[in-house]
Amino acid sequence: MSDAPQSPTSFQLPALTPSTQMAYGAGTVGVSMTGNILVFFVLFFFTDVAGLPADKSALILVVGKVMDAISDPIVGWLSDHTDSRWGRRFPWMIFGVVPFALCFVAMWMIPNLGTDGLFFYYATLALIFNTAYTVIFLPYVALTPELTFDYNERTQLNGFRFTFAIGSSILALALAQGIFRLVPDIAQRYLVLAVITAAIALGTMYWSVRGTWQRVQLMEQYRRQHKQRYQPRLSLLQQVQIIFSNRPFLLVMGIYLCSWLGAQLTAVVMQYFVVSWMGLSDFVFTQFALVVQGTALGMLFIWSRLSRRWGKRTVYALGIGLWVVAQAGLFFLQPGQVGLLFCLGFMAGLGVSTAYLIPWSMLPDVIELDELRTGQRREGIFYAFMVMLQKLGIAFGIYIVGQALSLAGYIERVPGSPPAVQPDSALWVIRLVIGPFGTVLLLGGLILAYFYPITATVHAEIRRQLEAGDRQQIPTETKP
Structure with missing residues (x-):
């Protein structure tokens, strides 16, 4: 007898509501806004605002990205096997977004530490920020199959996600344009932009958690009712x-x-x-x-x-x-x-x-x-x-x-x-x-x-x- 999970098509689930799809899409706002700002501005900020050499500035970004990449399969595996009263994904999203927002703001400050001190300051922040980025983003993306079994609804969810992602990237650039015009001091421009963006990231992540919570609980009830099992644990190899x-x-x-x-x-x-x-x-x-x-x-x-x-x-x-x-x-x-x-x-x-x-x-x-x-x-x-x-x-x-x-x-x-x-x-x-x-x-x-x-x-x-x-x-x- 096969031990494969029963097909989820053997029972009916209510269709995803627009409010649930909107809430899911909102979860990407914080990571998209911060990611867009970092891509467009951070290397220039390091070299032309903080005064770091180009090679050290690029090395800071590399350190952060490598840590981000290494943490992906680790966080993915851990969130797959998290057992809490909040479910598998939500604890990571709820508690990870706070250090994520704080580190993002700190990255746009310029303490008086000298060139070497600034390098280690930004490199440390890059490590923490990118780890926090993975902690909230990967569980968020992995919510897709936990919100619906339906192939077309999953496509719709990704449509909402990308709409919010590009829209929030545009919002980040529009905010930057307004702030750059209103704030004369070049260093303060980036810090003001970071504070506003961090506040938006906190609000939209909690909106996403609140708006998808009941649907995930409903899906979990269906899984238990029909003895649906999550995929077995696999080694890295x-x-x-x-x-x-x-x-x-x-x-x-x-x-x-x-x-x-x-x-x-x-x-x-x-x-x-x-x-x-x-x-x-x-x-x-x-x-x-x-x-x-x-x-x-x-x-x-x-x-x-x-x-x-x-x-x-x-x-x-x-x-x-x-x-x-x-x-x-x-x-x-x-x-x-x-x-x-x-x-x-x-x-x-x-x-x-x-x-x-x-x-x-x-x-x-x-x-x-x-x-x-x-x-x-x-x-x-x-x-x-x-x-x-x-x-x-x-x-x-x-x-x-x-x-x-x-x-x-x-x-x-x-x-x-x-x-x-x-x-x-x-x-x-x-x-x-x-x-x-x-x-x-x-x-x-x-x-x-x-x-x-x-x-x-x-x-x-x-x-x-x-x-x-x-x-x-x-x-x-x-x-x-």
Whole structure:
């Protein structure tokens, strides 16, 4: 007799209410706002506000990202096996958000410690903050399968999540734009922005917990009633073997890594590009970032509809193709071409939304393929490893950029002084990261997407076999 869990489709659950879906989406606001602010501003803050060298500034970010990546599978495993009266995920979210918010505020303070003291101060905060980030974010993401068994409702939940994520990124940039205009002191600008963002993060996380609590309890009652069991404990080695035996997952991970490494590195160096190369102000930079994020938000729903008609690979190719043109065009942009700068930002935003939508919409297909092969659903494992490897890739990329700027002679700003005039070598590094380097990464994502094997037809066959309870035959196009 099979010991596989009974199919959740053997009973009925009430549909998710809009308020529950809104509450779930709200959980991403804090991490999205803080993450967006860090990506766009923190390296520039370290070098041109706090006065740290570029290589040490990049090393701080690498230390934080590596810790963030290492903690992903650990926190994922611990939250899977947490036993409390609040459930498995909620204790992490409730208690982790307080140190998360406090560390974020402290990261934008500039104590009088000297260069070495500041380095250790920010490096320590980066370790604590990124650990706290994982503590709240990974249990939050893992709530998706605990809110519904329904395939389409899970897609809707992720739609709410990404809508809130992009919307909160736009809110962060809009706040930055307003604060940069109203607060004359450059150091105080970032601290005010951090305090407001931390308060929003606290409020939205508790909204998410309160708004999803009853649904999770209801799901738990159904699990007990129908003897549904969570997946068995697996060793780290077993988890790694599962991940690297699934070729479509490796392709999805590569697609996501290429897209987001290109996006994150561009975002990190973009303020240098606008201020040092284009000769524009921080205020103009926030306007440019708003154009990119606003376009991405508007296109999210359009690409989602088109993907149902044309397929995920086709939509990804169209979006990234537009982004490649914009990314390459930034390299040739000259000071004074402000209008063209914003046109390229709009074009890039058309593609950025596909980097949000498509890889994460491919991941459930990969998870169902694994279920077909093994008879078990392993959402936590796949989500944890995808996020972990993405963070390690970004950490490596940021470190390379920081080292390149340092070797190119980038001049950090002395606190309280105007921006330094950068040597041609530093300007070339900034332009190369913006243009050719980012373009190559995006092209790499396109190549990997071409080989992604789970088409709509293949996915329909996977679903048919799952519903029929036939786990012996794997669609041939998905075999590694």
